[in-house]
Amino acid sequence: MNSIFSPGITLAALIALVAISPSSSASRLPSEPADLIVLRVPCFSDQRHQFYVQLLRSSLDAVRQSAQIKCVYDLPGRRMWKMVGDGKLDLIWGVQTPDKDKGMVPIQVALTDGLVGQRVLLIRPEDQKVFDSVNSIQALRETELVAGFGEGWFDAKVWRTNGLPVYEFPHQFSLIYSMVSIGNRGVDYLPRGANEIVTEAQQHKRLIIEKHLLFYYDRDMRFYLSPHAAAYKPIVENALKAAEASGLKRRLIDRAFGSDIKALNLTQRRRIQLQVLD
Missing domain, CATH: 3.40.190.10 (Periplasmic binding protein-like II)
Structure with a gap:
């Protein structure tokens, strides 16, 4: 009887070859990409x-x-x-x-690891004297200064929940920094994450990091x-x-933000908790 298999290859051997074929879903070793x-x-x-x-x-x-x-x-x-x-x-x-x-x-x-929920303010240098006396949400309200956010940002909702005036910018957010520095565009300061504000202050020299305050929420x-x-x-x-x-995530956080967090001296700042409603 003629065989459909090549001479010298047994049926058992052919089955074994199929089992280790690269196309087999069982062929990938756990260590392979x-x-x-x-x-x-x-x-x-x-x-x-x-x-x-x-x-x-x-x-x-x-x-x-x-x-x-x-x-x-x-x-x-x-x-x-x-x-x-x-x-x-x-x-x-x-x-x-x-x-x-x-x-x-x-x-x-x-x-x-919670850094984003810790907000520090990017402000005009001449406004530091206004923020020097802020020690509560009510005191910040009384300044009547307006916080700037991107349109639809979660922080805009948080600021409104706490009765604070908000400006939501509908365009590319990088344009808002000059609006704050100009001082007559209806937006006065930018709450920024502790993980990002140092770099932003370096990029936008006409603004400074507010010296004393840390606003925080649990998100x-x-x-x-x-x-x-x-x-x-x-x-x-x-x-x-x-x-x-x-520990990879922690190392990347430390590498990206460690020196900035140290420079902000977060533990010495006046901590003000923000209420968050889902």
């Missing part, structure tokens, strides 16, 4: 995305997950979130809120995936949890 994933993320000319993209990339690298991270530059805030919802961006980061958790796919790992940043990229949730979440457990 996983299939490439592509993540489109928002980035900014002022580089404020740098820590978040580095944390994402390093966490995926550490678990040998092949990833291509593609930057989409300088999008206004509302447009970024709409693009995530529409599947035109795959991943974004923002302060955790129940609304975001419902509308997007949350990666349930805090990104900055942190999370990564959010587009619903169209929901399949990536276990990959990204497991990578970030591994980075947290190994």
Whole structure:
């Protein structure tokens, strides 16, 4: 009887070859990189995305997950979130809120160990004497100074919850710094995260870091995936949890922000708690 197999190859041997074929889903060793994933993320000319993209990339690298991270530059805030919802961006980061958790796919790992919830003010130098006497939310209200935020930002809601006047800027946020420094554009100061304000003060020389105050609330940043990229949730979440457990995340925070946090002297500042409503 004619055989369909090549001479010298037994049926058992052929089965063994198929079992170790590269196309077999069982062939990948645990230590081998996983299939490439592509993540489109928002980035900014002022580089404020740098820590978040580095944390994402390093966490995926550490678990040998092949990833291509593609930057989409300088999008206004509302447009970024709409693009995530529409599947035109795959991943974004923002302060955790129940609304975001419902509308997007949350990666349930805090990104900055609470630094983002500690807000320091970027102000005009001549206004420092006004802030010298602020020791409460009520005292800040009485100054009638207006805080500036990007349109739709969580902090704008927090400031309003605490009865503080707010200006929401609908365009690229980098333009608002000059509006504050000019002094006649309806916005007086910028509450910024303790992890970002030192770099921003260096970039915008006509503004200074307020010397005495630290406003804080109990929230942190999370990564959010587009619903169209929901399949990536276990990959990204497991990578970030591994980075947290190994100390990688802490090292990246210290490398990115350690000297800035020290320079801000946070423990010596006048701490004022902000109320947060979901």
